[in-house]
Amino acid sequence: KRPKNFPPGPPALPILGNILHLSIQNPLEDFERLRKSYGNVYSLFIGPHPAVVINGVKAMKEAIVTKATDFAGRPQDLFINDVTHRKGVILVDYGASWREHRRFALMTMRNFGLGKKSMEDRIHDEIQHTMKTLERSIGKALTSQVMFHNVASNIISQVLFGTRYEYDNEFIRVTVRCFTEISKITNGPWAMLYDSFHFIRNLPLPFNKAFRNVEILKNLLICLVNEHKQTRVPGEPRHFVDCYLDEVEKVCEHASSFSEDQLIMYIMDLHFAGTDTTSNTLQYGFLYLMNYPHIQERCQQEIDRVLEGKDRASFEDRHHMPYMQAVIHEVQRTANTVPLSVYHCTTKDTELMGYSLPKGTIIIQNMRSVLNEEGQWKYPHEFNPENFLNDQGEFVKPEAFMPFSAGPRMCLGEGLARMELFLIMVTLLRKFKFIWPEDAGEPDFTPVYGITLTPRPYPMKVQLRSSQ
Numbered sequence: 001k002r003p004k005n006f007p008p009g010p011p012a013l014p015i016l017g018n019i020l021h022l023s024i025q026n027p028l029e030d031f032e033r034l035r036k037s038y039g040n041v042y043s044l045f046i047g048p049h050p051a052v053v054i055n056g057v058k059a060m061k062e063a064i065v066t067k068a069t070d071f072a073g074r075p076q077d078l079f080i081n082d083v084t085h086r087k088g089v090i091l092v093d094y095g096a097s098w099r100e101h102r103r104f105a106l107m108t109m110r111n112f113g114l115g116k117k118s119m120e121d122r123i124h125d126e127i128q129h130t131m132k133t134l135e136r137s138i139g140k141a142l143t144s145q146v147m148f149h150n151v152a153s154n155i156i157s158q159v160l161f162g163t164r165y166e167y168d169n170e171f172i173r174v175t176v177r178c179f180t181e182i183s184k185i186t187n188g189p190w191a192m193l194y195d196s197f198h199f200i201r202n203l204p205l206p207f208n209k210a211f212r213n214v215e216i217l218k219n220l221l222i223c224l225v226n227e228h229k230q231t232r233v234p235g236e237p238r239h240f241v242d243c244y245l246d247e248v249e250k251v252c253e254h255a256s257s258f259s260e261d262q263l264i265m266y267i268m269d270l271h272f273a274g275t276d277t278t279s280n281t282l283q284y285g286f287l288y289l290m291n292y293p294h295i296q297e298r299c300q301q302e303i304d305r306v307l308e309g310k311d312r313a314s315f316e317d318r319h320h321m322p323y324m325q326a327v328i329h330e331v332q333r334t335a336n337t338v339p340l341s342v343y344h345c346t347t348k349d350t351e352l353m354g355y356s357l358p359k360g361t362i363i364i365q366n367m368r369s370v371l372n373e374e375g376q377w378k379y380p381h382e383f384n385p386e387n388f389l390n391d392q393g394e395f396v397k398p399e400a401f402m403p404f405s406a407g408p409r410m411c412l413g414e415g416l417a418r419m420e421l422f423l424i425m426v427t428l429l430r431k432f433k434f435i436w437p438e439d440a441g442e443p444d445f446t447p448v449y450g451i452t453l454t455p456r457p458y459p460m461k462v463q464l465r466s467s468q
């Protein structure tokens with residue numbers, strides 16, 4: 001039963017909640033359909049759990065920016081919480097442990113070069129390896145799927161462990177596979193059934209694969225942390241893991257939430273969040289650029305002009321590349337990489353757009369409702385970089401651009417992701433032309449649903465650009 005003055009929504013059935021109103025394969029269309037019937041703030045029951053779906057910039061900002069802390073919790077009784085043992089940073093509830101770990105990640109990433117030349121160097125080093133993969137594929141069709149996951153995984157690995165892995169190394173192959181599978185299982189049909197029906201939680205059903213994958217990843221990370229413990233010099237950190245271990249030693253001196261046990265899930269969180277998001281955005285980026293060759297060419301003209309005489313792009317160059325900036329932002333807008341953000345929950349009884357929401361209500365951000373919102377974009381429903389250009393051809397960012405969400409829980413890797421997207425796309429487009437193979441048929445932009453949206457595997461042909 002809906003609490004008093006709770007947002008409206010479709011009638012919920014006992015035990016089943018609203019599961020029959022949603023496609024368990026991909027509920028995104030249903031979220032849009034329900035918005036048309038019930039408005040920008042409506043409610044659903046995920047089994048016994050009341051949830052509110054937020055749509056459109058106005059409601060979204062009121063919740064996660066204006067009433068920030070009221071909406072900054074994370075639900076704790078879902079599939080994903082059991083899989084990640086309620087540790088780490090992404091899914092941890094609003095409170096001291098989350099705050100300390102978030103602050104630590106932001107500070108340590110800055111100390112290890114974010115916003116500085118050293119992070120650009122790491123990204124460029126990794127791009128060199130991708131370029132070799134592409135050079136070997138000239139004239140043949142290749143699939144970009146694993147390639148972009150490898151790049152993104154290695155960049156965040158450099159920050160976390162000070163290491164990159166050859167693309168055929170066991171560690172990177174297993175982690176990328178496990179991350180990709182977890183991303184799909186976690187928002188997939190079995191997770192939805194797990195969240196709705198408590199009695200199936202101990203049964204041997206397909207969702208157990210996510211638990212197995214997390215165990216595999218945990219064991220790999222425990223070995224890795226143990227190796228680093230053998231060689232570290234306290235007080236002289238080489239990377240994120242060393243910094244954290246220094247912090248754990250300080251715990252003896254003052255109360256803190258830092259522990260070695262936390263560390264494993266924490267680095268898994270950062271590694272996962274840093275891999276599956278950027279790589280899927282890049283995959284969409286190149287899919288669009290191959291199918292809109294005039295846009296690809298216009299990017300290349302701007303890149304050639306701005307980088308003339310320079311060996312490589314720097315992140316600062318973005319200020320002289322309004323078109324490239326517009327294209328990258330348009331890729332992010334249309335890719336809608338994290339379609340339901342990460343579920344929030346209310347930390348106390350609160351209100352939203354005149355409705356009353358009790359403490360503990362699950363909050364689902366329908367990101368598409370903002371990224372495609374009519375009235376916010378010149379061309380809400382098409383891939384068109386003009387969405388980010390004004391009449392003078394200057395780059396502008398409308399307030400509805402929020403693929404990283406907003407407020408206290410907003411993505412803490414935004415700075416890194418933006419640097420990666422810019423340097424990778426500019427460097428690859430400067431050297432190569434990306435071509436949709438003639439025999440590949442019509443492109444399919446329909447995403448595979450999960451925590452992240454992924455394009456279906458597609459072929460790509462590369463040619464060296466004659467001017468380079």
Ligand code: HEM
Binds near residue numbers: 275343403412413
């Ligand atoms: C294109 C790339 C990326 C996109 C679109 C993206 C998007 C998001 C979104 C929508 C959230 C949820 C925010 C909320 O709950 O309100 C999030 C959270 C998060 N992201 Fe990202 N992300 C990206 C890249 C990264 C990278 C590279 C890292 C690496 C460090 C990262 C780390 C995190 C973490 C740790 C959180 C949880 C923050 C918290 O709960 O306090 N993300 N991201």
